[in-house]
Amino acid sequence: MIGEDILYLSVQELGKLIQERKISPVELTEATLARLEQLGPKLGAVATITRERALDEARSAEREIAAGRSLGPLHGIPYGAKDLLATRGIPTTWGAPPFRNQLFDYDATVVRKLREAGAILVAKLAMIELAGGGGYNSGHASLQGAARCPYNLAHWAGGSSSGPGAAVPPGLVAFAIGSETLGSIITPSAFSGVSGLRPTYGRVSRHGAMALSWTMDKLGPMCRSAVDCGLVLNAIAGEDPRDAASGKVPFFWWPPNDEKRARSLSGKTLGVVRPDFTAHGDPEVGAAFDAACAVLRSLGAKLEPIELPEFPYGAVAEALYLAEAGSIFRPFIESGRVDELLDETQRAGLRSALSLTAADYLDAFRIRTRIQAEVARLFEKHDALVAPSRIAPAPPLDRDFDAAPPEKKEQPTEKKTEAPPPGTQRWNVIGMSNVAGLPAISVPCGFTKEKNLPMGIQFVADAFREDACIECAHAYQLATDWHQRRPNL
Numbered sequence: 001m002i003g004e005d006i007l008y009l010s011v012q013e014l015g016k017l018i019q020e021r022k023i024s025p026v027e028l029t030e031a032t033l034a035r036l037e038q039l040g041p042k043l044g045a046v047a048t049i050t051r052e053r054a055l056d057e058a059r060s061a062e063r064e065i066a067a068g069r070s071l072g073p074l075h076g077i078p079y080g081a082k083d084l085l086a087t088r089g090i091p092t093t094w095g096a097p098p099f100r101n102q103l104f105d106y107d108a109t110v111v112r113k114l115r116e117a118g119a120i121l122v123a124k125l126a127m128i129e130l131a132g133g134g135g136y137n138s139g140h141a142s143l144q145g146a147a148r149c150p151y152n153l154a155h156w157a158g159g160s161s162s163g164p165g166a167a168v169p170p171g172l173v174a175f176a177i178g179s180e181t182l183g184s185i186i187t188p189s190a191f192s193g194v195s196g197l198r199p200t201y202g203r204v205s206r207h208g209a210m211a212l213s214w215t216m217d218k219l220g221p222m223c224r225s226a227v228d229c230g231l232v233l234n235a236i237a238g239e240d241p242r243d244a245a246s247g248k249v250p251f252f253w254w255p256p257n258d259e260k261r262a263r264s265l266s267g268k269t270l271g272v273v274r275p276d277f278t279a280h281g282d283p284e285v286g287a288a289f290d291a292a293c294a295v296l297r298s299l300g301a302k303l304e305p306i307e308l309p310e311f312p313y314g315a316v317a318e319a320l321y322l323a324e325a326g327s328i329f330r331p332f333i334e335s336g337r338v339d340e341l342l343d344e345t346q347r348a349g350l351r352s353a354l355s356l357t358a359a360d361y362l363d364a365f366r367i368r369t370r371i372q373a374e375v376a377r378l379f380e381k382h383d384a385l386v387a388p389s390r391i392a393p394a395p396p397l398d399r400d401f402d403a404a405p406p407e408k409k410e411q412p413t414e415k416k417t418e419a420p421p422p423g424t425q426r427w428n429v430i431g432m433s434n435v436a437g438l439p440a441i442s443v444p445c446g447f448t449k450e451k452n453l454p455m456g457i458q459f460v461a462d463a464f465r466e467d468a469c470i471e472c473a474h475a476y477q478l479a480t481d482w483h484q485r486r487p488n489l
Helices: 011-019 025-043 051-066 109-116 162-167 186-192 226-236 259-263 283-298 313-328 330-334 344-353 358-378 429-436 466-479
Strands: 046-049 078-082 120-125 152-156 175-180 195-198 218-223 269-272 302-305 384-388 440-447 454-460
Touching (some): 011 025, 011 226, 025 046, 025 051, 025 120, 046 162, 051 120, 078 109, 078 162, 109 120, 109 175, 109 226, 120 162, 175 226, 186 195, 186 440, 195 226, 218 226, 226 440, 226 466, 259 466, 283 302, 283 440, 283 454, 283 466, 313 330, 313 344, 313 358, 313 429, 384 466, 429 454, 440 466, 454 466
Parallel strands (some): 269 384
Antiparallel strands (some): 046 120, 175 218, 195 218, 195 440, 384 454, 440 454
C-alpha cells in the first residue's frame, strides 16, 4: 500500500526504493492516479489523466526491473507533461478551447525520451491558453480553469506552466515537464514552491511542443528538488535532428557522493541582483531573499552586488516572441478562430502581433546580440547570478493583471501596459536570461507569514552551464528545508 508519505518523496528517493524492490511501479502509479483524480480538480492542475497508458507503462517497467533491466533513476517514476507536448492518441489542448479535441499520432521528443528512460506519463497538465502568447490578464485564461497555488488555494499557481506548478508540490506527480518563453517555468516555480529548471536555449528538443517563439521557447523539468531537476535533464537533453535549434553540447549531472563537498560553495563567486523591494516589490520577499543570500554566504560563496547591463530586456523579449507568435498562429488568427479564446487580452495581443513590423523584429534581434555579448562578460567574474525568482508572491485568483495594484504589498506580477519605472530593467533577470537563452533554476526560499505563499530564489548561469545552477541550488537545499514543506490539502 502506497501512503501519502511515499508520494512526497523526491525522484531520487523513489528511484532508489523502486530499484531495491521496496515499492512497485504499478502500485506507485495507481496511487498517483488516485491522487490526481482526488486533488487534480481542486487545484485546477489537470488537463487529461492518461490512466490506460500509465498502467501499461507501469506494468512494462515492473517487468523490466524484475528481469534486472534497469533504465536508470527515472525507471518506474510517474510524471506529468504540460499540455502543449504532443502525446500519441491523447488530447493535446494547448489550454485553449479551439484545440480541446486536438490529437497527434506521435509523441514529442521529450515524451519519447522519458518513455525510453522508463518514466511513466500519468497526466497531461493544465496551462494558460496558447502559453499566453498574446498576453493575458487573469489566471483563469485556461481551458481547464485557473490553477491554484497548492499552499493557498485562493492564489494563482503561476503561468503559463500552471498545471505543473500546482501538481508537483502536493505529490500529484513526482515531476513534470514545463515550458518557458518568458518566465513560464520560473514564475510557477516561485509562486507554487517548486524546484524548476529552465535549460539553455537548444539544450532540450522542442519537437512535438506547441511553438510560441522559435528563438525563445525552452522545455525543462519542474520537480521537488534541484537534484531531481538534474536527473530529469539527463534524460531529456540532447541533439535532435527534428529540432534544428537543438545543440550538440552534451549534458550529464549526478549528485556528488561527498555531501560535505556538495554543501560547500567555497571558491564560487555569485553576482547578486537585488531589486529595490520597498519601491517595486514586496518587502517580505526581499527579507526572504536576503536570508537566502546569508545562507549562501555561510556555505562559502563570495557574494558581489551587481546590476545588469542597461538594456530594454522586456521590450526586446516581447518584440521577439510576439512577432514569432504572430507568424506561427497567423492562419489561426486570420481564420477568426482567435475569437474562441477565453481571454480578451490574449485575443487582442495575437491580433496586434500581425501588425509588428519587420524593422521592429530585426531591431530586437540586433539588440539581443548586444545583450548576449554584454551578459557573457558577467560570467567572466561570476560562477552564477543570484536573484529573487519573482519580486512578489502569487497574486489572488481574482486579480486583473492589467489593473493597478490595490496596495504596494500586492504588487501585480504580470507585465504592465505602461513603461516600467526607470532603472528596473537593471534587475529584470527573467527578461535578460530568456533573451540571452541562459539556464536558470528557481527553488523555494521561504513562505509569507500571513498567507503562506511560497517565495523563490533563482540561480542563472552561462549558456550550457546548467550544472552550475544545479550545484548552487543543491547546496542551498542541503542547508535549508523549504523545498521539503508540504501543502495542507
